[in-house]
Amino acid sequence: VDWQAGPATLHMFKRVTIIGLGLIGGSLGLAIRERRLAEEIIGVSRRQSTIRKAMSLGVVDRVTLDIKEGVCGSDFVILTAPVLTIIEIAKRIKGVLKKGVIVTDAGSTKYDVVKNIEAIFPNGASFVGSHPLAGSEKSGLNFVNKDLFKDAYCLLTKTPNTDSKAFKKIKIFWRRIGMRVVSMNAKQHDKIISKISHLPHAVSASLSNTCRGIDLSLAAGGFKDTTRISSGSPELWKDIFLTNRKNLARDINMLKKELSKLETALIRGDEKKILYFLKKAKGVRDSV
Amino acid sequence: VDWQAGPATLHMFKRVTIIGLGLIGGSLGLAIRERRLAEEIIGVSRRQSTIRKAMSLGVVDRVTLDIKEGVCGSDFVILTAPVLTIIEIAKRIKGVLKKGVIVTDAGSTKYDVVKNIEAIFPNGASFVGSHPLAGSEKSGLNFVNKDLFKDAYCLLTKTPNTDSKAFKKIKIFWRRIGMRVVSMNAKQHDKIISKISHLPHAVSASLSNTCRGIDLSLAAGGFKDTTRISSGSPELWKDIFLTNRKNLARDINMLKKELSKLETALIRGDEKKILYFLKKAKGVRDSV
Numbered sequence: 237v238d239w240q241a242g243p244a245t246l247h248m249f250k251r252v253t254i255i256g257l258g259l260i261g262g263s264l265g266l267a268i269r270e271r272r273l274a275e276e277i278i279g280v281s282r283r284q285s286t287i288r289k290a291m292s293l294g295v296v297d298r299v300t301l302d303i304k305e306g307v308c309g310s311d312f313v314i315l316t317a318p319v320l321t322i323i324e325i326a327k328r329i330k331g332v333l334k335k336g337v338i339v340t341d342a343g344s345t346k347y348d349v350v351k352n353i354e355a356i357f358p359n360g361a362s363f364v365g366s367h368p369l370a371g372s373e374k375s376g377l378n379f380v381n382k383d384l385f386k387d388a389y390c391l392l393t394k395t396p397n398t399d400s401k402a403f404k405k406i407k408i409f410w411r412r413i414g415m416r417v418v419s420m421n422a423k424q425h426d427k428i429i430s431k432i433s434h435l436p437h438a439v440s441a442s443l444s445n446t447c448r449g450i451d452l453s454l455a456a457g458g459f460k461d462t463t464r465i466s467s468g469s470p471e472l473w474k475d476i477f478l479t480n481r482k483n484l485a486r487d488i489n490m491l492k493k494e495l496s497k498l499e500t501a502l503i504r505g506d507e508k509k510i511l512y513f514l515k516k517a518k519g520v521r522d523s524v
Numbered sequence: 525v526d527w528q529a530g531p532a533t534l535h536m537f538k539r540v541t542i543i544g545l546g547l548i549g550g551s552l553g554l555a556i557r558e559r560r561l562a563e564e565i566i567g568v569s570r571r572q573s574t575i576r577k578a579m580s581l582g583v584v585d586r587v588t589l590d591i592k593e594g595v596c597g598s599d600f601v602i603l604t605a606p607v608l609t610i611i612e613i614a615k616r617i618k619g620v621l622k623k624g625v626i627v628t629d630a631g632s633t634k635y636d637v638v639k640n641i642e643a644i645f646p647n648g649a650s651f652v653g654s655h656p657l658a659g660s661e662k663s664g665l666n667f668v669n670k671d672l673f674k675d676a677y678c679l680l681t682k683t684p685n686t687d688s689k690a691f692k693k694i695k696i697f698w699r700r701i702g703m704r705v706v707s708m709n710a711k712q713h714d715k716i717i718s719k720i721s722h723l724p725h726a727v728s729a730s731l732s733n734t735c736r737g738i739d740l741s742l743a744a745g746g747f748k749d750t751t752r753i754s755s756g757s758p759e760l761w762k763d764i765f766l767t768n769r770k771n772l773a774r775d776i777n778m779l780k781k782e783l784s785k786l787e788t789a790l791i792r793g794d795e796k797k798i799l800y801f802l803k804k805a806k807g808v809r810d811s812v
Binding site for chain 2 (some may be wrong): 507518
């Protein structure tokens with residue numbers, strides 16, 4: 237079946253369960269409904285207040301606090317939560333998964349997630365790791381947006397155990413959500429994402445911490461932009477950092493070396509080196 | 525005379541000369557004209573192409589390549605250029621300044637500027653150092669905006685040599701441009717601005733340099749925001765870094781220590797320390 241070309245009434249999935257109703261989970265619910273990718277969308281949250289808000293915002297069709305009830309009978313399950321929680325959720329639901337189910341996630345690191353989930357999932361349940369690059373420093377249902385994923389990249393991971401039919405279907409799913417899909421292995425993913433996402437977060441947080449206790453009332457656009465992402469959820473980022481700690485520690489070390497080069501040039505008043513440093517940086521940034 | 529309360533026809537200045545027609549100089553021309561703060565606005569640039577563009581955009585009334593001619597007869601002169609060039613310009617114009625003239629600048633560091641210019645200016649010419657916090661990573665006349673300064677801070681520096689009437693007039697000038705004026709001494713200025721403006725630029729440039737040579741096609745919002753300012757003019761920032769090198773070197777060292785704390789926590793897999801680091805950063809950023 238070609239879901240991409242099929243009529244709008246031919247749903248890709250009968251029942252989708254989204255576990256975790258935050259910015260990503262809620263926005264996914266809206267996007268799935270708008271594009272009619274599933275007949276029914278179930279939302280699962282741990283909090284009664286989130287359940288109420290999800291219903292009032294209409295991000296899913298039905299909601300439940302009971303994770304096993306929420307997953308039971310679904311043919312597609314999406315795990316959205318901090319990375320270590322994603323792994324915990326997978327352990328809790330593995331016994332109630334329907335035969336033929338496809339499970340994916342939206343975690344920002346992939347090696348630990350994929351390795352752990354593949355090791356525990358029963359036969360008949362296919363897991364494909366996903367990383368939609370569509371977060372924000374804002375979290376929670378208050379910021380849901382059906383177009384959050386539009387034109388952004390979604391990184392899919394493939395392992396020797398990945399079911400190729402499930403992989404293809406997940407790829408089409410994210411494309412229909414509006415994303416550009418790129419596939420790679422989980423180790424590659426974590427290495428690349430460490431530099432272009434986790435290192436910027438580490439830098440942003442370090443800059444905020446360096447400026448702790450000083451008067452920030454005069455802070456202008458430069459400070460605000462550079463520190464913006466350090467306002468993101470500490471719980472979410474703690475898991476990301478922990479599950480990508482080797483790559484990130486190595487990248488932080490590289491960044492410290494760059495800072496040291498500049499520091500030395502400043503101490504020496506080395507005009508040429510300072511200019512070279514700034515020109516090189518501009519070249520990199522302008523190439524994005 | 526109270527220029528703030530005065531009728532629109534009562535100009536603050538007869539003739540204003542803006543030296544340097546880039547983003548700041550050009551936008552100032554537009555803002556001065558819109559608010560009718562001067563009878564005549566003269567623009568000075570080193571480049572014929574800029575002169576032509578300034579006239580076609582109408583950012584000033586008259587333009588000249590001859591800096592001495594441009595300054596002659598003006599009662600208000602604004603120096604907009606990289607910091608070290610500001611000092612050079614001051615040396616070149618000191619001989620043709622009209623008695624009673626007020627001169628200010630828009631440089632991002634103040635100690636070297638104020639010290640050097642005060643030392644060379646003749647009696648009858650008052651210099652007051654200004655730093656409008658209204659730049660951008662974009663430069664040049666293509667980005668001029670008459671509202672660039674609106675609601676942003678302008679830092680004025682006061683020294684024992686500052687003429688109090690000139691200081692008051694400059695303060696009113698920036699206020700009428702729409703800025704919030706804060707005054708401080710030049711050393712204080714450079715120390716504060718090192719942390720909230722120059723350090724973010726150093727960090728942003730270092731991050732760009734660390735990611736040099738890797739595929740940045742997947743770079744999302746976090747990377748783009750954190751590196752945005754590193755796209756700024758290297759020539760402009762080289763002078764800023766050089767004239768604030770002691771403060772900036774010290775702040776870079778502090779930042780490296782923050783990064784080292786995180787690096788150590790990552791290597792040890794210390795969940796508590798990582799979470800504490802991220803929470804602290806979020807607290808700082810959310811307070812802005």
